[in-house]
Amino acid sequence: MKRTRVWLKRLLIGAVLVLVAAVATVVALALSTVPSFTGTQVLPGLTQPVSIIRDRNGVPHIIGTTVEDLYRALGFAHAQDRLWQMELMRRVGQGRLAEIFGEQLVDTDIFLRTLDLAGHAERSYERFPADAKALLEAYAAGVNAFLERPVGLFESRWPPEFLVLRHKPEPWRPADSLTLVKVMALNLSANLGPEIQRLTLAAQGFSPDEIEDIMPLNDGENPPPLPDLSKLYPLRSLGPGRRRTAALDNDIGSGASNNWVVAGSRTVTGKPLLANDPHLRLSAPSIWYLVHLALKGSERANLVGASLPGTPIVVLGRGDTIAWGFTNTEADVQDVFIEKLNPDNPEEYLTPDGWRRFDVDVMEIRVARGETRLVERRRTRHGPVLPPQFRNLGRILGQGYVAALQWTALSDDDTTVLAGLFSPNIRTVSDWIERTRHYVVPMQSMVVADMAGDIALIAPGRLPIRHLENQIAGRAPVPGWEAKYDWQGYVAFEELPRTINPPDGAIGTANARIVSRDYPHHITYDWDADYRHRRVTELLAKRDKHDMATMQAVQLDVFSPAFAELAPLMIAAAKAAVSEEEDLRQLLDQVERWDAQMRSDAVEPLVFMAWLRETVQAVFADDLGPVFRQFFRPQAKALIRVLKGQASGRDWCDDINTPARESCGDILAAAFRRAIADLESRYGKDRAKWSWGQAHYASGEHRVFSTLPLIGRYFIVGTASPGGPYTLNRGLVEFDSEDPFANRHASTLRAIYDLSDLDNSLFMQPTGQSGNPFSRFYRTFETSWSEGQYIRIPTDPAEIRREAIGTWRLLPN
Structure with missing residues (x-):
């Protein structure tokens, strides 16, 4: 008996030691995936050394002598902290999720590959000027330098997601950055969903009046009566069944935001104040990555704000003399066209000029742990034919009809990225407005202010012109064989919505109507509910003079x-x-x-x-x-x-x-x-x-x-x-x-900019800077965000040094 107890005790001790060793191994492996905050790395292509100084919040201050050098280092920093996020967004844009996640995402990949976002990005990139290509190539080189870096004995080359999924990322390419911008456009282009919802309701037998009850517009919107869609096309009602592309349903068209700007005549300091908080689906990490780029060469400039990992763009932020913030305009830049098939030849569809053949190619969908699929992709003169499983379109439409999507993002001359590249010459509101001439999609309501005191709103992007006889006006799918529903070009840049230095000294937007009723061009009828917009207007009007504290109070307001x-x-x-x-x-x-x-x-x-x-x-x-x-x-x-x-x-x-x-x-x-x-x-x-x-x-x-x-x-x-x-x-x-x-x-970024002292500007996001769950910067801001706190991101070198927790030195060959 005593011997049995001894053996049991030894067995228990052995089991505990094995468990401790296993846990220690897992912990050590997890910690090995967290990059160091200090190091030296040769980065081919640099003209001069660059420093990446991380502060106590994990925010990198990147200091270099040329914009190319800064972008090379930014690519390196993004890859250090957000490589999995970048890879996942790239694969969304490429339609290659099933290669990692298997059968469950095949239908999602078919939809994404049908759009061909990556192909449009590649073809757009080929048209870029040489100087812009050089900047994007520098960024990609920085990402790849991290992928190819020498690693120590107890250091993992890859973040933990890659180890768990046994996946190795491909080298980053310059056009991949354009692909990510198109993924953002997909998330923010909100018209596709409501169009198909109205079609779905019509298929269930609901009248136009009943559809309006379920999907009411804001007060004051007075569109032409919606026709009975069931009389335009043969529709079939839905029984129970799953939506087979549901993996993306919560991300497509999901953007909302607030922004406002107050002129110096309405502030305590006499200089403008600008606030912005974009609302997107919460994720860990947050979609944004806070950064400070400091140009210290022959030209000197600072760029501070929220960058989009996978791109070199500081999307929302400030320079030395200017600040800006975006909200989604909700512009109707997507139309679904119902195409009628030739009953004698299903390879043709009807146009105003007769039957035309589809443009056809074959997509190869590779599937982890499954068989590769060959799927036919068809295009009409309007755009790609949407897969029948997308939002049940194949079950709704009668035999002999398909749905094609026309969308401003599906172009081969998209120059949106050019509008966001770092330029020290953008110093005034007028500079900013002119730069947005490059902007295509997603259409955003941008507020901007400069230290000279100017404030403005501009909503740049390609805005389709619809025929006056088009009574549906973007609210529902339209017959593709009738010419009156074809787009008539795009609104000229000079005629896009803009307001400069309004008499009341304040501009605010929140995804609701941004133009007066007499604006000559159609933007949308599906504006977001106007409650937030009315509340911004009310709170700004309550005070004659605003300061940073009142800006915070508006941003954190919880009255419904x-x-x-x-x-x-x-x-x-x-x-x-x-x-x-x-x-x-x-x-x-x-x-x-x-x-x-x-x-x-x-x-x-x-x-x-x-x-x-x-x-x-x-x-x-x-x-x-x-x-x-x-x-x-x-x-x-x-x-x-x-x-x-x-x-x-x-x-x-x-x-x-x-x-x-x-x-x-x-x-x-x-x-x-x-x-x-x-x-x-x-x-x-x-x-x-x-x-x-x-x-x-x-x-x-x-x-x-x-x-x-x-x-x-x-x-x-x-x-x-x-x-x-x-x-x-x-x-x-x-x-x-x-x-x-x-x-x-919810809010994925809160930012308030003080144009009297831009170093006094405030920032907050809901997660930490790192996407690695085992990093101390994975959840840095979760409590601060909930409690309405903010941080500063200084540009003063002495303050940066005081706050530093580590420095990477990147060296030329």
Whole structure:
């Protein structure tokens, strides 16, 4: 017995030692993937040595004597911290995800390869002038220098994602940077989704009036009546079925943002103030990478802001005398054309001039652990034919029809990148505006200010001109065989929206209408809900003089104008029906007293959002049937329309699945009961412990490791957060998910620029600088972002040296 105990003890000790050794090995391997902050590297092509000095926040200050040298070093720094992000975005643009992830992304690859973003980028790059090519080649060389660098005995060449997936990246090419810009354009071009949604609703038998109820436009928009789409094409209703390109659905057309600029006449310092916070899907790492480029040669200049890894562009930021910020214009730069096939020859489609053959080639889709697919890709005179599985188009359209996409990004002369290359000569608002002449896509509403005191708004890009007889005007797919739906060219640069030094000294945009009703060109009818735009305008007008503190207060504002309008309507409808239920009535009274502030520590936002979720489902799910999930989101405008009795289509509150005729009060009261029961099941019956922040967890997911069982949560960067879908401090939720109140889409950068002292400018992003989950800079800013804090990025050499934690010296041959 004693001998048995001894052996058991030895076995236990041995097992513990093996486990400790295994854990130590894993930890050592993980840490070996984190690049050093200090080192020396020969970088071929440099003209002079370059320093990469990282500060205590992990922000690199890159100091060199030429722009080419700076870009070479920036490529190196991007690859050090964000190589996996760069590789993943490049593969999205190339349509080569299945090569790594396998069968599940074949349909996504087919869609992306159909667009041929990488091909258009390559052909555009070939047209670039030699000086621009040299800059992009320098950046690519810097990335590749990191890939090919000598590594030590205990240093991994690749970040952990590459090791886990057993994947080796290909060398970076200059055109890859253009491909990434086109991926951003795909994420920000928002018209494709609403067009197909309206077609889907028409296929389900909904009238134009009913479609307008479900997808209401902003007040004051007065488009021509939408025709009955089912009379233009044979459409088929959808039964249950999955959307086979769902992997991209949450990213396509997902951009939103705020920006504003205030003239010196409206500030304490007498110089302009400019603020910007782009809203995109949260991820770990954040899409942006903060950086400071310092040119110290014969020309001296600083460039500070948010760069896009994989490109040399500081997209949002400031120079020495100028600052700028973007929001998505929501411009209608995409049209879906329904093409009619020749019944006698399916290789032809109908045009205004008769039948024409498709342009056809074959795509090779390689699949990890699977068979390579050969897929035919067809193009019409409008653009590529969308795959039938994309958003169920093949199931919706009748036999003999296909859908083709025309989009400004699908061009071989896209010069957008030229507008973003570092030039010390861009010092004034007028310089900036002229530089945007190169800009193609995605169309952005850019606010800009300079130290001389000028402020401006310009929305550059290719804006299609549509025929006056085109009554659909971008809201739904159009017949490809009728000439009146063809684009008539593009709006001239001089006629694009712009405002310079307005009399009231302030300009603000938030994805809503940016032009007056008499603007002569069509931009879109599908502007974003105008609540944030109205709130920016209101808060800027409240003060005669602004300073950095008031700019921060506007940026962090969590008042929801939408819920301030919607909540009283919902309460009035439901109050009588719960008057006899004391517990529910008290909760409803609490919501009634609520000030519509989406504070993290408050319970009312949580109760209201849960009620809103159940209400949207109760009002619309029975009518929409199998397509409801496409519309399962906070539907403030649609519900306001219903509860005010303005719905023109049908009685949406009545449940069509019951013989009774329910009122809105009946439906909302039942939804309130279900909402409270749902909250109790999620967060317990002790309501004193409920809070909005507890449920509204900012969820920046790592694109590989967050899906791992048991440990996946560790790789999510985020914390409790305030705000909601209609607040300036935005936090968009996904009702149709396991965590329906989590914050999935929010500010990916906050920046405020002080034109009286640009070194006083403030920045914040939701994650850290590093994309490596094992780096101390992976989640640096998660709490600071949630709490509304900011950092400075100085350009003063002495301050940079004081804040330095390590320096890389890059040397010429």
